[in-house]
Amino acid sequence: MRNFTEQENNLIKELVEIKKKGLSYIQELQVARILRTKFSFFALKWTYGNKPQISLYNRPEDKDKTEQQYYSICDFIYFIKELESLGFIAIQKISSEKENVGFSVLYDREKYIYNETDNQFKPKKYKDLGSLIPCSSDREILMEEMDDGVYVLFQIGQAQDINLDFAYDLQKYGLGIIYPLPLAADYVDNKFKSLEQRKHDEEMRVALKSAKESRWATIIAFFSLLVSVVFGIHQVCSPQEIEQKQIYSIETAIRNNRVEEPLEVEIGDTILTEPVENNQKATSCNQLIKPQNK
Numbered sequence: 001m002r003n004f005t006e007q008e009n010n011l012i013k014e015l016v017e018i019k020k021k022g023l024s025y026i027q028e029l030q031v032a033r034i035l036r037t038k039f040s041f042f043a044l045k046w047t048y049g050n051k052p053q054i055s056l057y058n059r060p061e062d063k064d065k066t067e068q069q070y071y072s073i074c075d076f077i078y079f080i081k082e083l084e085s086l087g088f089i090a091i092q093k094i095s096s097e098k099e100n101v102g103f104s105v106l107y108d109r110e111k112y113i114y115n116e117t118d119n120q121f122k123p124k125k126y127k128d129l130g131s132l133i134p135c136s137s138d139r140e141i142l143m144e145e146m147d148d149g150v151y152v153l154f155q156i157g158q159a160q161d162i163n164l165d166f167a168y169d170l171q172k173y174g175l176g177i178i179y180p181l182p183l184a185a186d187y188v189d190n191k192f193k194s195l196e197q198r199k200h201d202e203e204m205r206v207a208l209k210s211a212k213e214s215r216w217a218t219i220i221a222f223f224s225l226l227v228s229v230v231f232g233i234h235q236v237c238s239p240q241e242i243e244q245k246q247i248y249s250i251e252t253a254i255r256n257n258r259v260e261e262p263l264e265v266e267i268g269d270t271i272l273t274e275p276v277e278n279n280q281k282a283t284s285c286n287q288l289i290k291p292q293n294k
Contacts, residue, residue: 029177043156054162059156087183094177
């Protein structure tokens with residue numbers, strides 16, 4: 001699974017938190033409601049018949065935003081689609097009385113009315129100035145009430161039509177309710193890490209710990225080997241210390257075997273002997289081994 005952006009993680013968290021609030025907040029999980037609140041278009045219409053089409057309606061001051069609005073809507077719907085494929089959410093379809101009319105329109109139904117015959121919108125609270133202007137009685141000049149007693153000219157720019165099969169995705173997801181699954185809650189509760197990521201992190205932790213322990217074992221083994229080598233060299237090249245009781249043992253062994261003493265051994269508390277090659281004299285000042293005169 002890919003890593004989500006901070007914005008995507010925040011959306012997943014928001015969906016999970018709304019679900020925790022209970023059924024009374026289910027309307028906040030409607031895709032249509034999220035589209036209306038998070039995006040700035042005036043109205044969104046999609047036709048899903050033989051010729052799929054998406055239409056965006058804006059006020060004149062927002063007419064240059066249509067392209068970016070379309071891309072943002074696509075990003076959102078495709079992200080919802082991705083979450084569904086990952087098992088993070090399920091989509092619960094809302095039944096509609098106009099299920100087979102061939103199109104759907106998303107707009108603020110509390111403030112406006114849509115006339116599908118002439119493809120026009122009308123505010124619910126307005127004044128018509130057409131009847132007050134000479135020669136204009138055949139058409140409406142609508143003044144929309146923006147506040148108590150405050151009216152402005154109601155104008156909606158011509159729809160920007162986009163002929164793409166993205167309309168089918170809008171029909172499937174745009175009219176649905178997002179149901180966050182336990183996997184999404186688990187992802188949020190574990191600081192935005194999936195089960196796979198947490199498993200990978202644990203495997204890396206164990207591997208690093210093992211490598212660290214192995215490294216220390218190697219270092220210890222190396223120093224042990226180094227100490228044993230140095231000690232061995234010391235034993236070969238350095239004088240060997242023989243205690244007094246060892247000397248007595250040697251003397252006793254010689255006498256018991258009735259060997260005439262060809263050697264004179266001078267004994268102190270301890271003496272030091274060095275390995276000597278054949279026919280070579282010992283040179284240690286701490287060792288005295290000399291033949292007796294016959």
